[in-house]
Amino acid sequence: MRAWLYLIAAAVAGAIVTTPALIVLILLGGSFDDALVAGLATLMIAAGIAVVSMRDIIRCGLAMIVCFLSLAGLYVSLGAPMVAAAQVIVYIGAISVLILFAIMLTQEKVGSARLTFQTQAAPAAIAAIVIAVLVSVAAFGTSWGEVSEHIRSATVYVAHALFQNYVLVLEAVGVLLLAAVIGGVFLAKREKGA
Amino acid sequence: MTLHQMLVFLIIALPLTGFLVTALVGRRLGLNAFWIPVAPVVGSWLVAMYVIATFHDVLPAGTDGIAVTLWQWIPAGTFTVDFGLFVDNLTAVLLVVVTTVGMLVHVYSIGYMRHDPGYWRFFVYLNLFMVSMLLLVLADSWLVLFLAWELVGLSSYLLIGFWYRKRTAAEASKKAFITNRVGDVGFALGIMAIWVNTGTLNIRDSIELLVGPASMGATGSLAFAGGIPVWVIALLLFAGAVGKSAQFPLHVWLPDAMEGPTPVSALIHAATMVNAGVYLVARANPIFASAPEAMAFVAAIGIFTAILAASIALTQTDIKRVLAYSTLSQLGYMFAALGVGAFTAAIFHLMAQGFTKGLLFLASGSVIHAVHDEQDMRKMGGLRKKLPHTYRTMLIGAIAMSGIPPLAAFFSKDEILGESFKLGFQWVWAIGILVAVMTAFYMFRLIGLTFWGKSRVDPAVEPKIHESPRTMTVPLWLLAIPSVLLGIALTWPGPPLGPLFGMEGEGLLGGYLKPIFEHGQEILGRREEAFQLAGIDGMLLAISIAVALAGMLAAWRLFGVEIGPIRGASRPALVASLTKRVPFLYRASANNWWFDDINNLVFVVVGGRIANALAWFDRNVVDGVVNGIGALTRRSGGGLARVQTGRVQNYALGIALGLIAMAGSYFVILGR
């Protein structure tokens, strides 16, 4: 009985996610690329909503991974496979897994792993929608010029960017990570006798 | 740097050294601590006297004072400010008062504060005050003046609260500081306005730029050149003066300031600091002269304060409070004089009042000392025989203050009243005459209650009453000299004084201060008129003397008199029946016209509510963690649980809303 319910839920979710893609493809006459972007974007938004609305914190973490995955997909479709790979490796491979482990380790076994719902969900939703509207108005109202040109995605350009134009940034990120690791170790270290 | 410039610097440097050294080592010196702080003040007095006596000989041609630039405080750029000092005739007059009274108060304190555990601390504060006050009168730039202004306030705050274990003293010091702060805002804004209009903060240059050079006389058009009207500047400066000189409506701090040790009351709250406002207005006289509306306002505030304070002084029972209200009233006179344009008269009264009131305060301190720190006059009486020196000097002060010729304050007060009448401010004169009656009355009420009649002193204290030591009585007599002679000395037009100083026919002070006030008088379009003893001046003089005598006689009739062979008993029953006839006025006077209650209601109750409401809002609506909720979440375990209490989400929502508002406002601003 429950298995059926899950199946139906999955079907509904799949339909919701694929519908925009199909609309773009069939009704608006877009290319497959456009349909892919629409589908991934819908998936990302759906996963994002799931992250903030689900009550089980582990499921939230899993939904976040889905969200990151679809973002990686968007990067691929925009022609930036290197960035996509970095996204998968760093955000899904490292950060999300770390967060999930942290949650599982810190949660009490017996107690609920449930988030307390907030009373300001409604105003928060409104604020989020307003910001989204603002961003999209701004995005559509701007002529993006050269920035919107197709990114040259060959590895050699990425290397040039990282080690020539932005080498200082890269080094600074190195220092940042070092500081973070040291601080993290200090904070995670058990007190003597504790 | 010439010798005189060096000496001018020395006037401040000496007490500054005293302050620093005493602060560092004073604690170890115990009862010998007075040498280090007192000696520099005496030295400062000597140097000041020498400078005043000789600086005219070394003045470069075309200047009327010695300017000393110690260093460039703010270096060149769009605005430069020099840390400079300046001595001209007006400063010289103030220096005489400040250093003389300051020195005598220092000497007096050697004896007065001897039994206090904070002996050295007291001298540290006192020296700091001297430094600040001297800097105030010597300042050559508005910014330095403001610095001194704040320092004077600070040291006065420390001195009023000197006996901080007395709760009232701590409260009074706070009140003084806060009230002064209100005036300071006005002063600071005034300085800003001057700078906006002229681009300089040098006092002399800025005044010249504001109202045109002295030679041009009245130039109404120039007065508005810089954008901010001159009358606004005048009123803003006056706000500062109102705070420091305790004029209505910022007068409430001065009576409470009497909680400080008596030498402090004498030095700061009678002779020096409270005169700072008068000095400020006198210094800026061309600015005020260019704004007749502001002048009238100054006169009105001054004379209103005079009568308000005098009416309160009539019924006070605390000996120092009577003197405090009297000071307020006399300061009111000075502002009235400034307001009507009688600048010289104001400075004259400042000097006369400074010495006389200093004397009265120190004498009252001697009385308080003798009856073991009792300030209530209802518990005094009959002290005439036991404190002969104190009694005689205080009587001299009282007669002088009442305006009986030929003592100092008679001349100055009469000049104020006479000038007001002749310059067309008859209403100021009329109120002033009323105040003169009251002054004579309350001064002799004070003498009567304290020294005449039967003793009402606590029987336990009675046998121990004795005259104060030399260090205290000698300053009293020294102060009595100017209280008596200053008036004649400074106004006598004929020989030998006039010709000696080359100022025949106009009185010493008038001639001396002429260069300072010339500019202001010119703008006002005033001309000197000869004194007519047989005409209008003589008549006004007679009225002044008559009302002073009337006030004195009334007090004699009610509170008794014992001067040599003249004797009369006091009549408490008559006093009681008289007060019963005007219950409202009596209560109003005794309760200071309820000013403290009104202020308390407006500022403490209402203001406190507003601040608390804001704090509550910030704590519970925007913030809200530490007090209740934080403690609650503490019990619920690990860090993550705390985050889930919702506060962080609230904050984040706040930021998001702020972001929307911010983005929205940019769309509005840039939607051009």
Next chain:
Amino acid sequence: MPNDILALGPFIAAVSVAIAVLLVDIAVPGRRGPVLVVSLGGLALVAALTLTTGQAVAGGDGTLRVLAFGGAYVVDGLTTFLDLIFVGIVAFTIVFAPDYLEARGLPLAEFAMVLLFAMTGAMLISGAGDLLVLFVALELMVLPGYMLAGYHKSDGYSTEGAIKYFLLGSFSSAIFLFGLAFTWGATGTTSIEGVSGALAAAVAGGGALAPALVLGLGFLTTGVAFKIAAVPFHYWTPDAYQGSPTPVTGYLSVGPKVGAFALILRLFVDALGPLRVDWLQVVIILAVFTMTLGNLVALTQSNVKRMLAYSSIAHTGYMLVGLAAFAAGRIEGLEGLLYYGAAYSVMNLGAFAVVAAIQRRAGVTSGLDTFAGLGRREPWLAILMTLFLLSLTGIPPTAGFFAKAYVILAAVQAGNAGYTAVGILAVIAVINAAAAAFYYLRVVVYMFMREPRSEDAAMAHGRLMWGGLVVASVLTVVLGLIPGPFLDIVGRAARAIGG
């Protein structure tokens, strides 16, 4: 490239010092002597290197601007000035911390190290020539701050404050990054010079700006307003400040704040300079709210740390007045802002150092009661505290007075030159400065005019603490009394980007 490395010398040295402290702690664990020697000596070295680099690379008067790493890093008078301030802030914090930390069993080495990393971030901000560098540098500066806030691990309040600070800080960083992305999108470059040039062209060309840029401006302002704790983005301050260990609070109220102002100088003044008339209006409103609310709420606080937290908000407001005056065309506003930053750092760190010294014994709170009778218990500490509080109040002749006078006079000038709103801002600042006396002097009243609750014996304070306090107090007085030489440096730094 060698020249690039040379220009980056101070930054590299700072990172090396941080790592050296780490190594020292590994070699001789738990000893405070070596850590102090290495960190303070290293800081002296960094300061010296900063000075020589400034001289060698950017010329004697510092107005010359040298670009390194293809324009990603800039050395000019401003870089040198700000770097020196950061070194000073961190040095003071390290000097004031040991007594407090030791009493609570907290290690010094990690503290110094994390602080040094934060300093490297701040130094990178001051020399950032590229938006990306700016962002990474900002994160490098604030991330150690989160850790420091939670440094007292066994204290629930410390952890709570740290987590809040971290979550909200990250949120605001994300907003800031979003803004940077929009700016990049609208101008097509991440270089600060490029952005400034593109904006200048856009403004000169007339017509409406791209909506993305407008939105980006909103995001950037919000992010920065959070970092400097301007009202209404200040909520995190009281929690983070009160929960943190006192030396950390002192640092947090100064370091990240001055760092964020450095960010404003590089981003708003430099990159977004062509739009200054537009962001000026937002700055004015922020300044009014920030000064007034900070002051009013500080009035009602009965805990000194919390009072100082709110008052630090008010000080942000005064600094914004300087910024507004600059945006209205007065270079003096920028000078005032820089002077204010330095003066505020010294006096605020000094005040917090006294609070930390009083809390030397673990368990002593920072409530007003703790200060009762301090004037008799520990007169010197009380006198120094009074000096710092007077300076914070703005009473002459201290540095605080001069700083306030400078920004206010600059605003007056701007007001006189036609920017009436900035002139009104000056008046509001004067009134606020007057009101500040009430809560600062309340502490003085408690110290000198209240009986202590119990006769606590005076606590012994380390020589290091006294030395630091003396230096801070001397600076507080000297900066106010003879500001001339210092103003020269400030003027040069200001002209580097505003002249």
